[in-house]
Amino acid sequence: MRIVLLGGAGYLGTVATRHLTGLGHHVTVVDGLIYQRGDDPARLLPSASAFVHADLRDPDALRRATTGVDAVVHLGGLVGEPACALDETLAVELNYASPVLAAEAARTVGVEHYVFFSSCSIYGSRAGTVDEDTTPNPLGIYARTKVLAERTLADLMDDRALTVLRLATVHGRSPRQRLDSVANRMTAQALATGRIPLNGGGQRRPLVHVADVADVLAQVLATPTAHRIFNVGADRENYTIAEVAGIVEKTVPGSRIDAGPERDEADARDYRTSFARLAAAFPSACPTPLAQGVREVADAVEAKELDDPDLPEYDNLAGLKNSLANGRIRALRSDDCTRLHADYANAPWSKR
Numbered sequence: 001m002r003i004v005l006l007g008g009a010g011y012l013g014t015v016a017t018r019h020l021t022g023l024g025h026h027v028t029v030v031d032g033l034i035y036q037r038g039d040d041p042a043r044l045l046p047s048a049s050a051f052v053h054a055d056l057r058d059p060d061a062l063r064r065a066t067t068g069v070d071a072v073v074h075l076g077g078l079v080g081e082p083a084c085a086l087d088e089t090l091a092v093e094l095n096y097a098s099p100v101l102a103a104e105a106a107r108t109v110g111v112e113h114y115v116f117f118s119s120c121s122i123y124g125s126r127a128g129t130v131d132e133d134t135t136p137n138p139l140g141i142y143a144r145t146k147v148l149a150e151r152t153l154a155d156l157m158d159d160r161a162l163t164v165l166r167l168a169t170v171h172g173r174s175p176r177q178r179l180d181s182v183a184n185r186m187t188a189q190a191l192a193t194g195r196i197p198l199n200g201g202g203q204r205r206p207l208v209h210v211a212d213v214a215d216v217l218a219q220v221l222a223t224p225t226a227h228r229i230f231n232v233g234a235d236r237e238n239y240t241i242a243e244v245a246g247i248v249e250k251t252v253p254g255s256r257i258d259a260g261p262e263r264d265e266a267d268a269r270d271y272r273t274s275f276a277r278l279a280a281a282f283p284s285a286c287p288t289p290l291a292q293g294v295r296e297v298a299d300a301v302e303a304k305e306l307d308d309p310d311l312p313e314y315d316n317l318a319g320l321k322n323s324l325a326n327g328r329i330r331a332l333r334s335d336d337c338t339r340l341h342a343d344y345a346n347a348p349w350s351k352r
């Protein structure tokens with residue numbers, strides 16, 4: 001199968017590229033390498049069939065990239081609320097305008113299957129257990145851009161196959177490592193300082209291993225049907241943040257939890273997620289426990305495969321600050337982006 005991974009040079013995309021090419025697929029990665037971290041496609045993506053350096057807000061580049069492929073996968077974006085809050089206009093362009101422009105291109109050139117990477121963050125804060133039919137409760141810019149993208153893509157792709165993957169928080173080792181998501185960050189802190197800072201920690205959050213996400217993507221690509229949404233993870237991998245800290249403490253010898261009170265600015269996301277739909281469709285999905293991802297990251301830090309875990313290259317917020325300061329990325333405010341910005345401005349939460 002010929003597959004294009006838009007935003008495929010990131011934490012998830014580099015692992016997905018390795019997995020999909022290992023299965024014999026032809027994988028083209030399109031990425032603008034928006035962070036200043038000396039990313040070298042040859043090092044990050046040794047198995048990619050082709051690499052294209054392009055901006056995912058450029059309709060011409062998107063049309064070229066999607067022509068002649070069997071499936072388009074969109075995983076480019078500004079990930080996490082702290083990075084999105086730094087520049088809301090940019091967040092809307094990367095997380096909403098870009099996937100919509102890619103879907104418009106894919107439709108024009110006749111691509112049959114579009115896979116969009118969304119997030120369980122769209123559930124926000126909910127009592128009980130959320131599933132794919134739960135009404136989203138997006139608490140910030142990141143989640144709002146994802147919800148809006150899901151809705152517009154569903155309209156745009158009409159009877160073509162659209163798969164939306166709402167990922168749990170990802171952990172584990174990748175050629176393009178991120179250490180800014182909860183389990184990876186705690187692991188790096190435990191190694192660097194012997195302490196795992198924990199403030200409060202009662203919020204519930206599902207986690208999923210990065211290689212399991214790549215495997216789910218491969219299975220989804222093999223079985224396209226119209227309009228499916230999947231939460232990606234496993235029921236037993238729902239944790240509280242305090243439980244995540246406990247697993248890190250157990251896995252990193254000599255580390256201990258340093259517990260303090262909940263902070264005012266704490267991340268309010270709190271949801272327990274059902275992954276029953278994914279398990280019914282793909283019974284072998286997401287078998288990897290959190291402790292394995294923690295072990296992988298700890299091993300990489302100990303083996304000095306990751307330079308200094310405090311470097312901005314491992315943190316999207318710090319990386320974005322650098323990239324904005326040196327002009328590597330900025331809001332384009334192009335006609336296409338402005339047109340799509342109006343959708344965001346007119347969305348229900350803007351009128352609250």
Ligand SMILES: NC(=O)c1ccc[n+]([C@@H]2O[C@H](COP(=O)([O-])OP(=O)(O)OC[C@H]3O[C@@H](n4cnc5c(N)ncnc54)[C@H](O)[C@@H]3O)[C@@H](O)[C@H]2O)c1
Nearest residue numbers: 007009010011012032033034055056076077117119167170
């Ligand atoms: N990592 C997680 O925990 C997680 C959880 C839920 C959902 N997701 C979703 O999965 C997807 C991938 O996440 P990730 O962790 O790999 O992120 P990442 O930041 O590591 O990778 C994103 C990639 O997209 C590229 N990119 C972004 N905007 C671009 C643009 N306009 N032009 C060209 N390239 C651009 C970046 O250069 C980067 O390589 C995202 O859509 C994210 O929202 C991730």
